[in-house]
Amino acid sequence: MWTEEHRDWTEVDYKPLAQGRAFSSDFMWGVATASHQIEGGNTNNWSAFEPGSKSQQLSGEACDHWHRRTDDVGLIKDLGVSHYRFSIEWSRIVPAEGEWNQEAAQWYSDLVDELLSRGIQPMATLHHFTQPIWWEEQGGFEREENIHHWVDFSTRMFALLSDRVEWWCTINEPAVFTTMGYVLGEFPPGVRSFKRARSVAMNMMKAHAACYRALKAMEHGEKCEIGLVKNINLFDPYRRWNPLHWFQARLLDSMFNRCWIKCLKTGRFKPPSALTSTTIPGLKGSSDFIGVNYYTHLLTTPFMPTKVEIDPLIRPWEQRTDFRYPMYAEGLRRAFEMVKGLNIPIIVTENGVADDDDDMRPEHIRRHLQITAEAITDGFDIRGFYHWSLMDNFEWAEGYDQRFGLYHVDFATKQRTLKESGKVYASIVKSHRRPQLVIMAGGLGTRLGEMTKTIPKSLVEVNGKPILTHILDWAHKQGCLHALVLTGHLGEQFEGFRHPRMAVKFHQEASPLGTGGALWNARAHLEDQFILVWGDDYHPINYTELMNTHNEAEAPLTMCVTQAHNEMNLKHINGLLESYDKKQEQVDLNGYEAGTSIVEKSVVLNHGKEGVWSWEETVYSELAGKAAIHLDNTPFWDMGTPERLALLEKFLKESTP
Ligand code: GAL
Numbered sequence: 001m002w003t004e005e006h007r008d009w010t011e012v013d014y015k016p017l018a019q020g021r022a023f024s025s026d027f028m029w030g031v032a033t034a035s036h037q038i039e040g041g042n043t044n045n046w047s048a049f050e051p052g053s054k055s056q057q058l059s060g061e062a063c064d065h066w067h068r069r070t071d072d073v074g075l076i077k078d079l080g081v082s083h084y085r086f087s088i089e090w091s092r093i094v095p096a097e098g099e100w101n102q103e104a105a106q107w108y109s110d111l112v113d114e115l116l117s118r119g120i121q122p123m124a125t126l127h128h129f130t131q132p133i134w135w136e137e138q139g140g141f142e143r144e145e146n147i148h149h150w151v152d153f154s155t156r157m158f159a160l161l162s163d164r165v166e167w168w169c170t171i172n173e174p175a176v177f178t179t180m181g182y183v184l185g186e187f188p189p190g191v192r193s194f195k196r197a198r199s200v201a202m203n204m205m206k207a208h209a210a211c212y213r214a215l216k217a218m219e220h221g222e223k224c225e226i227g228l229v230k231n232i233n234l235f236d237p238y239r240r241w242n243p244l245h246w247f248q249a250r251l252l253d254s255m256f257n258r259c260w261i262k263c264l265k266t267g268r269f270k271p272p273s274a275l276t277s278t279t280i281p282g283l284k285g286s287s288d289f290i291g292v293n294y295y296t297h298l299l300t301t302p303f304m305p306t307k308v309e310i311d312p313l314i315r316p317w318e319q320r321t322d323f324r325y326p327m328y329a330e331g332l333r334r335a336f337e338m339v340k341g342l343n344i345p346i347i348v349t350e351n352g353v354a355d356d357d358d359d360m361r362p363e364h365i366r367r368h369l370q371i372t373a374e375a376i377t378d379g380f381d382i383r384g385f386y387h388w389s390l391m392d393n394f395e396w397a398e399g400y401d402q403r404f405g406l407y408h409v410d411f412a413t414k415q416r417t418l419k420e421s422g423k424v425y426a427s428i429v430k431s432h433r434r435p436q437l438v439i440m441a442g443g444l445g446t447r448l449g450e451m452t453k454t455i456p457k458s459l460v461e462v463n464g465k466p467i468l469t470h471i472l473d474w475a476h477k478q479g480c481l482h483a484l485v486l487t488g489h490l491g492e493q494f495e496g497f498r499h500p501r502m503a504v505k506f507h508q509e510a511s512p513l514g515t516g517g518a519l520w521n522a523r524a525h526l527e528d529q530f531i532l533v534w535g536d537d538y539h540p541i542n543y544t545e546l547m548n549t550h551n552e553a554e555a556p557l558t559m560c561v562t563q564a565h566n567e568m569n570l571k572h573i574n575g576l577l578e579s580y581d582k583k584q585e586q587v588d589l590n591g592y593e594a595g596t597s598i599v600e601k602s603v604v605l606n607h608g609k610e611g612v613w614s615w616e617e618t619v620y621s622e623l624a625g626k627a628a629i630h631l632d633n634t635p636f637w638d639m640g641t642p643e644r645l646a647l648l649e650k651f652l653k654e655s656t657p
Helices: 045-052 069-079 102-117 133-137 144-161 174-182 194-216 243-266 330-340 361-377 396-401 420-432 467-477 514-521 543-553 601-607 615-622 642-655
Strands: 028-032 083-087 121-127 167-172 225-237 290-300 346-351 382-388 407-410 415-418 436-440 482-486 503-507 529-534 557-562 570-573 576-580 592-600 628-631
Touching: 028 346, 045 133, 069 102, 069 415, 069 420, 083 167, 083 382, 102 121, 102 144, 121 144, 133 144, 144 194, 167 174, 167 194, 167 290, 174 194, 174 225, 174 243, 194 225, 225 243, 225 330, 225 346, 243 290, 243 330, 290 330, 330 346, 330 361, 346 361, 361 382, 361 420, 415 420, 436 467, 436 514, 467 482, 467 529, 482 514, 514 615, 543 557, 543 592, 543 628, 576 615, 576 628, 592 601, 601 615
Parallel strands: 028 083, 028 382, 083 121, 121 167, 167 225, 225 290, 290 346, 346 382, 436 482, 436 529, 482 503, 557 628
Antiparallel strands: 407 415, 529 592, 557 592, 570 576
16 A cells, blocks of 8 residues: 556547546536635635735635626536536625525525526535634634534525535535644634644534534435545655655645544544544434545655745656646545545545646546546446536635636636636536437327326326436436427426426427427427437437447437337348338338437438428438447337336336336
8 A cells, every 4th residue: 555656648548538438427527616716705704814815815706606607507518517516605695693695595596596407416515615704703613612503504505405406515625624724824714723723623523423414314315415525635755765754644644634534434533633532423424425625645754844835845757737736646546545445435526727828737637537437447436526626716825826727717807718628628528428318298198098188198107207207317317418308289288397407498389290390390409419219218228329329320310229029110231221111011121210319400400391290201211321220129118008008117116216
């Protein structure tokens, strides 16, 4: 153990990353921010401290995100990510003791709705370095009696948002908060005292445990994932032959990393520099996942600067980031190893780089994603990766001098511009995502008995929820974030329908148009490429494999064909459709169109027309010799008759949790 791996990155093959093969389709792709760093106009412990901080820069308007929320959510969406981590500014919600600012709370609730409506899952952090001045004046985390104020704020936010927010971080980087604020004096309150740092550390873990237990006991508590976010800073001996350098590395590692991680497992916490450990009620097992923020390693000697101004030592081959510490992606693997023993899912809640001219960031992103992908292959349970940060922002003691964003921010005009690295991240993310899902949901349940004569089949409940929900659940697992549901002319019946994870849009027609007419009618809402499925069929195939066939064939349309069906309706040869025969008049048919296909929008535009027409009968014949065939014998489940509906019900009962 404790080897300091360095690899030759010129040898690494990034193709799987670029081609969407490095991560599973349900991997959480995110970007992260924190309230005080982007919102602007905050009054809290930080705004009070800023005039005396190292850079003396004031956060001021920051990115003015408070007034640009909707546009900024658009920027997140443009990156193609599925998750967004933000923090809730306690000082806005509770500006004075006992006061509750409903408007501010509503702002976060609206943020959540805006994210969800774009298919982005929110992750909320309850403490990210900032706290109200009234609470700071009472001693903040130095006094145990103060904890209940923060837990109270947390439970109220949880009550407001947990019906929509599944992911929660209690405290961001307690070790950084404690060290920077109470040992190095770089963060508020600018203290240098081990004694005070010990109380703060202890109370932060008490607060975390109390918060976790309180939220878990609330409505939605069980279904939400609540965890601590730990910054892991690696410490390596500068001279590996020097026992003093080793001693220092081990000491700092135990103080900054190990004691914090260990306490989640044992429930006993020995704060840095303390001699004894204390059992904290509720601490043991108080994290459903562990958030890992990883930036770098530090090389240790007994004479390390305790002032951040002095350049840290680096290896000769390492590249310094603007923060002066080196880029060391190999260390991310070691960070994973450090938390592995907790036996809970790992999420990279922050990773990024200060890089003003954006010449390091693309490689920084690739390396850290590569390390993450390899660790997953080696069995680590890593669920997601949040890039720090969405946009350049107020970097605490460094003010605006350190730029971490995927979007450049001009702090005078507040204009945001996507950087090259932002394009790199977006393209990796998008290569791992599946396209828009289009669902043909127009048909009525005519053969399903009296009751369903007037309701669309896709809304018929099977195993506790509409078949439409099952279809969306499957598509989301396969990496789709957006769905367009073509409701035929009975659109009103879909009013109020929601899916917890997918952004779903509905499109209606004035009178029945047939399958082709419905697509033509909705062409303005189709993305350049989409997955087409039927709203009364459950067809759980692997979309990634279907996409691979489609990409290799470079076809305008790729249809999924099964050979395990009692009927046949098409003939295919050499991976291409030769003829489609819905009426099954031909004798040498060798496949059955199973219902899921990938379509280039150009097909709709080139083959479509006004009026009533059938998609299959028109387009499939016109694409004979051109449409690609994806062979997959996964059964599809339709619900055309009560007997088939019963079979589907049984299948879902057995196959879904
Ligand atoms: C983390 C912190 C973030 C951000 C980042 C970059 O420690 O959580 O707020 O500032 O570092 O230095």
